Amino acid sequence: MNNDKVVVGLTGATVELDGRCVLHDITFDVHEGGFVGIVGPNGAGKTTLMRTIMGLVRVVSGRVEVFGAPPGGKRSEAIGYVPQRQSIPAEFPATVGDVVMMGRLRQLGPLGFPGRKDWQRVDESLELVGMQDRRSRPVGRLSGGEQRRVMLAQALCASTRLLVLDEPTVGLDLPAEHEFYALLRKLIRELTLTIVAVSHDLVAMAGQSDELICINHRMHIHGNAEDVIHSHAIREAYRCEFDFLGGELAHHETPGHQHNG
Amino acid sequence: MNNDKVVVGLTGATVELDGRCVLHDITFDVHEGGFVGIVGPNGAGKTTLMRTIMGLVRVVSGRVEVFGAPPGGKRSEAIGYVPQRQSIPAEFPATVGDVVMMGRLRQLGPLGFPGRKDWQRVDESLELVGMQDRRSRPVGRLSGGEQRRVMLAQALCASTRLLVLDEPTVGLDLPAEHEFYALLRKLIRELTLTIVAVSHDLVAMAGQSDELICINHRMHIHGNAEDVIHSHAIREAYRCEFDFLGGELAHHETPGHQHNG
Amino acid sequence: MFDFAFMQRALAAAVLVGLLCGVLGFFVVLRRLAFIGVGISHSAIGGVAIGILAGWNPLLTGAFFAIAVALGIAMVSQSDKISEDTVIGVFFSGSMALGVVLFSMKSGYQQDLFSYLFGNVLAISTTELVALGCISAAIMAIMLLTFKEHLLVAFDEEVAAAYGHKVLGLNVLLLVVLALTVVIGVRLVGLLLIQALLVVPAAIAALWALNFRWQVLVAALVGSLSGIVGLVMAYQFDIAAGGSIVMVAVALFFVTLVVHFIRRHFRVPPPVP
Amino acid sequence: MFDFAFMQRALAAAVLVGLLCGVLGFFVVLRRLAFIGVGISHSAIGGVAIGILAGWNPLLTGAFFAIAVALGIAMVSQSDKISEDTVIGVFFSGSMALGVVLFSMKSGYQQDLFSYLFGNVLAISTTELVALGCISAAIMAIMLLTFKEHLLVAFDEEVAAAYGHKVLGLNVLLLVVLALTVVIGVRLVGLLLIQALLVVPAAIAALWALNFRWQVLVAALVGSLSGIVGLVMAYQFDIAAGGSIVMVAVALFFVTLVVHFIRRHFRVPPPVP
Amino acid sequence: WISGTPALASGQPLNVVTSVIPVAYIVSELGGERVKVDALVPPGASPHTFEPVPSDLRKLARARQFIVIGGGFDAWSDKLLGAAPKGIDTLHLFEAPNLNPLEGEDDHHGEEEAAKKEDHHGEEKVAKKEEDHHGEEKVAKKEEDHHGEEKVAKKEEDDHSEEGEEFNPHFWLDPIRVRDVLVPVLTERLMAADPAGKAYYEKRRQDFHQRLTALDQEIRAELDKAKTRKYIAFHAAWPYFAERYGLEKVAVVQEFGGEEPTPREVANLVRDARAAGVGAILVEPQLNPRVAQTIAAEFGAGTVVVDPVGDPGDAARDSYEDLMRFNARAFGQALQGKRN
Ligand SMILES: Nc1ncnc2c1ncn2[C@@H]1O[C@H](COP(=O)(O)OP(=O)(O)OP(=O)(O)O)[C@@H](O)[C@H]1O
Ligand SMILES: Nc1ncnc2c1ncn2[C@@H]1O[C@H](COP(=O)(O)OP(=O)(O)OP(=O)(O)O)[C@@H](O)[C@H]1O
Ligand SMILES: [Mg+2]
Numbered sequence A, B: 001m002n003n004d005k006v007v008v009g010l011t012g013a014t015v016e017l018d019g020r021c022v023l024h025d026i027t028f029d030v031h032e033g034g035f036v037g038i039v040g041p042n043g044a045g046k047t048t049l050m051r052t053i054m055g056l057v058r059v060v061s062g063r064v065e066v067f068g069a070p071p072g073g074k075r076s077e078a079i080g081y082v083p084q085r086q087s088i089p090a091e092f093p094a095t096v097g098d099v100v101m102m103g104r105l106r107q108l109g110p111l112g113f114p115g116r117k118d119w120q121r122v123d124e125s126l127e128l129v130g131m132q133d134r135r136s137r138p139v140g141r142l143s144g145g146e147q148r149r150v151m152l153a154q155a156l157c158a159s160t161r162l163l164v165l166d167e168p169t170v171g172l173d174l175p176a177e178h179e180f181y182a183l184l185r186k187l188i189r190e191l192t193l194t195i196v197a198v199s200h201d202l203v204a205m206a207g208q209s210d211e212l213i214c215i216n217h218r219m220h221i222h223g224n225a226e227d228v229i230h231s232h233a234i235r236e237a238y239r240c241e242f243d244f245l246g247g248e249l250a251h252h253e254t255p256g257h258q259h260n261g
Numbered sequence C, D: 001m002f003d004f005a006f007m008q009r010a011l012a013a014a015v016l017v018g019l020l021c022g023v024l025g026f027f028v029v030l031r032r033l034a035f036i037g038v039g040i041s042h043s044a045i046g047g048v049a050i051g052i053l054a055g056w057n058p059l060l061t062g063a064f065f066a067i068a069v070a071l072g073i074a075m076v077s078q079s080d081k082i083s084e085d086t087v088i089g090v091f092f093s094g095s096m097a098l099g100v101v102l103f104s105m106k107s108g109y110q111q112d113l114f115s116y117l118f119g120n121v122l123a124i125s126t127t128e129l130v131a132l133g134c135i136s137a138a139i140m141a142i143m144l145l146t147f148k149e150h151l152l153v154a155f156d157e158e159v160a161a162a163y164g165h166k167v168l169g170l171n172v173l174l175l176v177v178l179a180l181t182v183v184i185g186v187r188l189v190g191l192l193l194i195q196a197l198l199v200v201p202a203a204i205a206a207l208w209a210l211n212f213r214w215q216v217l218v219a220a221l222v223g224s225l226s227g228i229v230g231l232v233m234a235y236q237f238d239i240a241a242g243g244s245i246v247m248v249a250v251a252l253f254f255v256t257l258v259v260h261f262i263r264r265h266f267r268v269p270p271p272v273p
Numbered sequence E: 001w002i003s004g005t006p007a008l009a010s011g012q013p014l015n016v017v018t019s020v021i022p023v024a025y026i027v028s029e030l031g032g033e034r035v036k037v038d039a040l041v042p043p044g045a046s047p048h049t050f051e052p053v054p055s056d057l058r059k060l061a062r063a064r065q066f067i068v069i070g071g072g073f074d075a076w077s078d079k080l081l082g083a084a085p086k087g088i089d090t091l092h093l094f095e096a097p098n099l100n101p102l103e104g105e106d107d108h109h110g111e112e113e114a115a116k117k118e119d120h121h122g123e124e125k126v127a128k129k130e131e132d133h134h135g136e137e138k139v140a141k142k143e144e145d146h147h148g149e150e151k152v153a154k155k156e157e158d159d160h161s162e163e164g165e166e167f168n169p170h171f172w173l174d175p176i177r178v179r180d181v182l183v184p185v186l187t188e189r190l191m192a193a194d195p196a197g198k199a200y201y202e203k204r205r206q207d208f209h210q211r212l213t214a215l216d217q218e219i220r221a222e223l224d225k226a227k228t229r230k231y232i233a234f235h236a237a238w239p240y241f242a243e244r245y246g247l248e249k250v251a252v253v254q255e256f257g258g259e260e261p262t263p264r265e266v267a268n269l270v271r272d273a274r275a276a277g278v279g280a281i282l283v284e285p286q287l288n289p290r291v292a293q294t295i296a297a298e299f300g301a302g303t304v305v306v307d308p309v310g311d312p313g314d315a316a317r318d319s320y321e322d323l324m325r326f327n328a329r330a331f332g333q334a335l336q337g338k339r340n
């Protein structure tokens, strides 16, 4: 599934926010067609990592490259992005279709008028997330999960080469979540799409992704999903014990248990 | 665990938003010390149901009673509430402790100055969600999951009689989620707290709650969690097939599959 | 009534300004910049005072100052610590104070600083009308070309930046275009008209909760319609023209509000999805 | 310098207004109401015109009108279709237009409508000072008693309503208190001073990103300090007092901005957690 | 209590503050070296941007005499007066006997009100005399009530303020009214404040009286050369001047500075101007001429600058006589009619 082309590459990336070191010396590569899951406890810096890849925060040291160039540059390729926090104003005057189309703005012609092909793409994206019948509803009036799906469709509309997803399935109902993962697998297979995704659902992530990276400010482990989930390093990152038996997870406090102090 | 006192009672509640019928003829009671889970697909009206219980939307027909009175009334008792959508402005000038204290405002004296006891309560709430060491951090600068915990602590600080939780564990990491459910169980046991909670995590909900209610605009089923999860009604509400085997869930599309059209 | 050349010009100017402000007003209301008109026009006062003291053309220095202030607003509000309206408020206060202080240092009898800036829709000359037309056309073209980008920025700055749009650049563009419209418009047709037409028609459109295409269209139509009806009424009832135009727009706003209220409480389904 | 009675009174008024506006300004900046000062004061124009035409006291009708407008703003912006600033903008335009139209119907030589409303910090009389003191104290007391509730509403209206707070009531209270402060303050110390002190000190405080307790304190201190320094400078350099006070506050704002920028880019840890 | 004013220390000039420049011009003609006169507030300044500087207030604080137009015209000085020390002696020119202020431009307000006003003034004079015995405080209070902005809704005050708002304050633009009404009142006031200079003031009064008579003749001569008697002013500053020299107002662009004209007014103005063959609209340096220029262009005319107020910084307008000569020349130019 993986080939040698590096789509996202971080080398010793260190990020500070407000004088606080949030990410320290993060190094990993994502290869074309790869699906890398990022896990870690709350406040570990996962969102900050995604924002670094999108060029929304700068590293204070180290290097970040996306498609071989620093992110956020002029001619950088379109990346599909689903941010973690998203609150759509209840009165935003656009339909679901319009919002999904916004993901494609940079690919439109100079006058910015979407053609038939573009609308077709929007329809496809909406269908992939099961929202084709909501296309002309005002986006602000959707339920939380529905809005989440719209943002996914927007990301899919923006790029079929690289998706950066920050807790993409949060708020989705169970069938939708399963369909979404099935969709990602299909896209990776058919389009050699590359995916970096954050999730708290360790079980789902382990089942879906090729590689898992566990961080808590610094990288604790990077490797095959199965290995990671049973490694000691993940316990260290979360500072507690897991028990993955038959997909069920039991949680035992370790002595001196404390979250990412 | 249940006794006969009805804490939340809905009788034929029907809600319209923007001329669209979102909830139709919802009837159920929540007894003191009960833990009722609400499930349903995206856009089913779960959030609307929670907002109805909190008195934030009015029913067009039917009746809603909380502690024997219509919600939102003058002397209605404090209810802990965690809304689904919450975006805390990044620059909101209050610490985590201040925000948690805001849940207790109505219980403070006429001058609104919190006493030692109130701060103690805040500390307790924060400890319950594992955020005691973040108490004096500005709330806008927390990660998504950390903010979620703060809102939980606020709800716990507001009331120890009734909590209304809209996807409370979304964005929490696994240990935090488990601790949170353990906490709820403890509160129900010790304080006869009553809980109404929405979640997409059918497995967790079935494991934690006494009763499950499955809605998709109207009520599809209400009963014992085990029964509900294996009933035909839940498949009907979601319009697809589930397969709960060992906690894992497989999803098969049924012919004519379509989400809550 | 329209056989007077000044009435013809006033009509043309009102319709033009109504169209232009309708389009820009959509973003003004969406981005909560309702006081950009008052803010920018009053900010020009500092520049006017400098111009008078230095013996330059106060109109030019005022306009430069206003555009510099717009750039400053875009820069300062980039840090998300304080919102755009607060930054506008600070610049507004600062520029006015500068104007007042500089002016208090000059002795002798002077025109009021504001009189340099304020115009009247009845007093527009043919040259000015042509200039207004050209500038309106240029601004409309710019805004229509970058409309979707501006909409995305209004939707979510973070997502816009992630998709590689120059958020700062777009914000600068919007504020400079607004500043230009305000300084020129205030000079030609008066503050009251510009400020009102930037807010009221777009607010009416927002009340209908329509898609942005309809909102822009409704705002532009309401703006120019108010211009026509207001001018006719001003002539008929012998009242001030600018005030009359604004009153028509505000009356439409309250009618919309009542309709909106009735629709809500008697649950008539909305007209447009 | 302070042996002149007018300077003593100006000093007292500036400090009082600085304190009051600092406290209220915190909410003005937090809730994005930066133009409430300009909006409310100009909205009073409609009332002034009615007063003059009806032969009533224009000041009283103006003040009533301003408070009615504040109530209207609270009511209309309750529907979340349009934001508060837009509603203020509509009322601002409507009232000004009403004033202009009514006034154009009256013939004969008239004062400028605004001159009824605007005052000056150097011209405050002892009675007015006492009145200002009493009203400031009352408003401060009200705001401090309901401070936390207002903060919760600013944090999240939905959560506030869920916890049983009367969100509409609190919004009405805030706007009416602001309207009172503005109409009285503008009359006594002038629009420039009130508008600036409602925004600039609170914006400075917000730039420090402090806890709300510190923000309110810093805003109140910066407000009154600007008053003292500004007055001394006005006397020393013989420049307009209101302008000078505002200039001091705005200068402090830019100093803060530079410090903020340096701190960001050279990563000095923040002073207060 | 005027007589109670303490005598001047020798060698120190009498400090007089006036609200507007032209009154200061007149006072300085009368006071000469014995009086130091300052004008305080430029009328027409927008309350948005006008602010006095501390030295203005200092002047007011040191002044013995404060001379304002009154009647709500110089609202700014009224407001400042509230801050002035209580001992200051204020003169409201608009209450001067025999002033016969014109009732705005509005004819149908008629004599009824004029009569009312006379009554009212009569009353007030009596009241003033009484007050002499009751000391300063009551006077100050009374004055403030009347003309300050704190118009307590007393019946009498209402009555007064309403009428006050309608009179036209530009009576200084008629040299004969100045000679016969203002000069005596002002001289009397100076004499009362500075009894030691009585003879000095009397001499200057007589001198100025003669010069004003000559000025009147000069203006008359200038205007007699004009082709028409019809003029269009920018704002309603010239009714006294017009009445004196037999001019006829066609229209004004703005009733007062800053007011927005209605379309009908502009249309009528254009129509009347065409019919009357008016060649120029009079504009004023204190008001933005743009509206007038556009309207003048509408009927093919130009604009001519007149100045109702004066400017101490401009040698052509730095005394009352120069100012009036400047205006007479400007009117003469404007009344040449249309050059066809
Ligand atoms: N303000 C509103 N006006 C009109 N329709 C609305 C409004 N809010 C929600 N809706 C619609 O009502 C339905 C129910 O919304 P609700 O938010 O209650 O769903 P939900 O069950 O909470 O979904 P989710 O699981 O995605 O959060 C949805 O179809 C949504 O589009
Ligand atoms: N703008 C900011 N300024 C200062 N600190 C910040 C800022 N944003 C986030 N942080 C801090 O940086 C750390 C990492 O935040 P981040 O949002 O990346 O966490 P996360 O791993 O995404 O957590 P979660 O799972 O809860 O979403 C947290 O401790 C947070 O408090
Ligand atoms: Mg995150």
Ligand SMILES: [Mg+2]
Pocket (backbone or CB within 6 Å): A143, A144, A145, B046, B047, B048, B084, B166
């Ligand atoms: Mg929901």
Ligand SMILES: [Zn+2]
Pocket (backbone or CB within 6 Å): D042, E048
């Ligand atoms: Zn203004």
